[in-house]
Amino acid sequence: MNKNSQDLFRSSFESMYLTGNRTSRVVAATKSLRPTMESSYQAGTKVFDSANHQGFLVAKTDADEYAIQRPIREWFGKDGINTGTIGAHPDFEYLDGTDETYNHHITTVFIDIKNSTRLSLRYDLRQVRNIKNSILRAASETVRALDGHVHRFMGDALMAYFGGVGQDRESACMAAINCAAMLRLLMDVAIGPGLQNQGIDPSDIGFRVGIDYGGDDEVLWSSYGYTDVSEVTATSFFVDAAAKLQSMASKDSAMLGNNLVRHLDFPDGLTSPKTEMHDGKEVPVPYLRPNYTLAVGGRHNYEIYELNFNKFARLLPIPLEMRQSIASNAKPYVGIRFQAFTQDTHPSNEYKSLSWCVNKGTKVIFQIFIEAHALDGLRLPLRGEWVRKNHGQQAKDAGMSEDEKGVFDIRPNTISRGREPKTYSWTRNAEYRGIHTMEVKIYDTQNTLLFSDVIGIHIR
Numbered sequence: 001m002n003k004n005s006q007d008l009f010r011s012s013f014e015s016m017y018l019t020g021n022r023t024s025r026v027v028a029a030t031k032s033l034r035p036t037m038e039s040s041y042q043a044g045t046k047v048f049d050s051a052n053h054q055g056f057l058v059a060k061t062d063a064d065e066y067a068i069q070r071p072i073r074e075w076f077g078k079d080g081i082n083t084g085t086i087g088a089h090p091d092f093e094y095l096d097g098t099d100e101t102y103n104h105h106i107t108t109v110f111i112d113i114k115n116s117t118r119l120s121l122r123y124d125l126r127q128v129r130n131i132k133n134s135i136l137r138a139a140s141e142t143v144r145a146l147d148g149h150v151h152r153f154m155g156d157a158l159m160a161y162f163g164g165v166g167q168d169r170e171s172a173c174m175a176a177i178n179c180a181a182m183l184r185l186l187m188d189v190a191i192g193p194g195l196q197n198q199g200i201d202p203s204d205i206g207f208r209v210g211i212d213y214g215g216d217d218e219v220l221w222s223s224y225g226y227t228d229v230s231e232v233t234a235t236s237f238f239v240d241a242a243a244k245l246q247s248m249a250s251k252d253s254a255m256l257g258n259n260l261v262r263h264l265d266f267p268d269g270l271t272s273p274k275t276e277m278h279d280g281k282e283v284p285v286p287y288l289r290p291n292y293t294l295a296v297g298g299r300h301n302y303e304i305y306e307l308n309f310n311k312f313a314r315l316l317p318i319p320l321e322m323r324q325s326i327a328s329n330a331k332p333y334v335g336i337r338f339q340a341f342t343q344d345t346h347p348s349n350e351y352k353s354l355s356w357c358v359n360k361g362t363k364v365i366f367q368i369f370i371e372a373h374a375l376d377g378l379r380l381p382l383r384g385e386w387v388r389k390n391h392g393q394q395a396k397d398a399g400m401s402e403d404e405k406g407v408f409d410i411r412p413n414t415i416s417r418g419r420e421p422k423t424y425s426w427t428r429n430a431e432y433r434g435i436h437t438m439e440v441k442i443y444d445t446q447n448t449l450l451f452s453d454v455i456g457i458h459i460r
Contacts (some may be wrong), residue, residue, distance in 0.1 A: 008315060030296060068137075072182060073147050073317050075317050078147065081144075083144075088231065089161050091104075091163050092221040095222055096230055096232050097230050099222075100208070101220050102221045103216050104165065104219060104221055107161065107162040107213045108239045108242040109176050110245070111208070111209050112157040112207070112246050113132065113135055113157070116132055116135075138190070143179055151161070157246075160179075168357055170357040170460045171356045173213050174354055180209040180254035181254070181316055183207045184253075184313075184324075186453070187206055207252055208252075209255070210257075212241045214237070214259065245288065253307065256271065257305075258305070263433075265392040267391040269440075270308050271305040274306045286299075288300070288304050290425065301339060306395045310327065314327030315354050317352035331451055331452040333451040336366070338440050338451075342363065354456040357459065358438075358457065358458065359460060361430065362430040363429055364428050365426070366425065366426045366427075366455065367425045372421050381411040383408075383442070383445075384440065384443075385405070385408075385442075386403040386404075386438060386441075388428065390434075390439075394434065395436070414446060426438075432459060436459065
């Protein structure tokens with residue numbers, strides 16, 4: 001990973017931790033402050049500089065509430081910030097205190113801090129509170145960054161919804177999976193090193209995530225309790241399954257339910273079978289636990305999958321320098337960019353990998369952009385290769401699941417002598433539902449890999 005990016009990530013979390021520590025002391029000494037999260041967001045120096053596209057800057061005073069959210073939204077091509085509050089989903093809060101019900105699909109995410117209980121045996125309670133609060137703040141901001149809704153905190157866990165009335169359900173499902181991957185990245189490069197820098201052992205601390213999707217006829221929204229003591233929430237096997245999946249997840253991993261995987265036609269290569277060690281042997285765990293008995297007899301056998309972080313993370317639209325340490329086939333080169341544009345975006349705005357779902361028939365333009373003088377000192381021509389991979393049942397049924405490959409040469413510009421940028425483009429139509437990828441590699445004359453990148457296109 002680019003050292004500068006890693007330091008910026010780490011500093012953002014440490015700023016959040018230190019701010020929370022100061023807030024805890026102030027609240028203990030001055031009880032006039034309201035005991036809300038707002039008390040830690042009093043006026044101070046912002047830690048994010050919108051001109052810095054690599055991530056986070058060191059805070060000078062209090063941490064900016066949106067320091068984690070802003071760069072994630074920029075990387076995923078989202079405007080502004082998500083200021084949604086915790087509590088009832090805003091699309092269904094009108095049900096509060098009533099006996100009305102409403103059927104509507106939703107993707108549910110449960111996030112748990114693994115091994116947080118042991119913190120109370122090792123650290124002062126104020127320090128434990130600050131550790132948990134800092135991690136939950138980071139998790140909630142990651143949820144909001146990807147347009148999720150934080151429903152509630154439950155001790156050392158967080159429950160969130162992705163999707164709602166008028167929102168594209170496929171994009172919401174993918175956003176939930178992107179959220180899980182970004183949480184793992186955040187733990188690896190910011191939270192773990194940040195805690196260690198504060199003298200806290202992070203070796204056993206990590207996120208466990210469970211995600212599942214329920215359709216319109218599978219999720220019922222309603223109010224629970226009485227008028228003055230009530231909560232609007234979703235009733236569904238798939239909401240409950242997300243919580244069970246989280247409890248089955250290993251440290252820093254995410255478990256996906258079969259309904260989510262099948263709804264997205266999620267590629268097999270981006271998931272791994274769940275396994276456990278028994279008597280020194282690795283055994284498969286194919287079904288959700290507990291494996292309930294159905295009313296008609298027999299076991300439910302609800303299939304579960306573990307998100308393959310290393311393979312999925314190579315498709316995240318984070319800076320290529322940051323992906324380099326995660327994916328072996330991600331390789332940046334100064335002055336070379338690989339981008340995608342679609343007809344439903346402004347020409348100056350690129351389609352960020354897996355950032356939203358495009359319609360069938362959408363034209364996708366893939367483009368290699370090489371800045372002027374980027375190749376100075378290299379022997380030309382360079383050799384470029386691209387590979388288009390289709391995934392999903394529709395492509396398979398149409399006989400289009402085979403890889404499409406191409407080559408191109410990057411030759412010197414004899415007229416401008418390299419003083420002008422060069423571009424190479426390929427146009428493809430979004431024709432089959434699912435997740436599809438375009439990968440580009442550039443080699444020098446010695447067949448040494450100079451540049452490699454991949455973009456995922458999500459088609460509804």
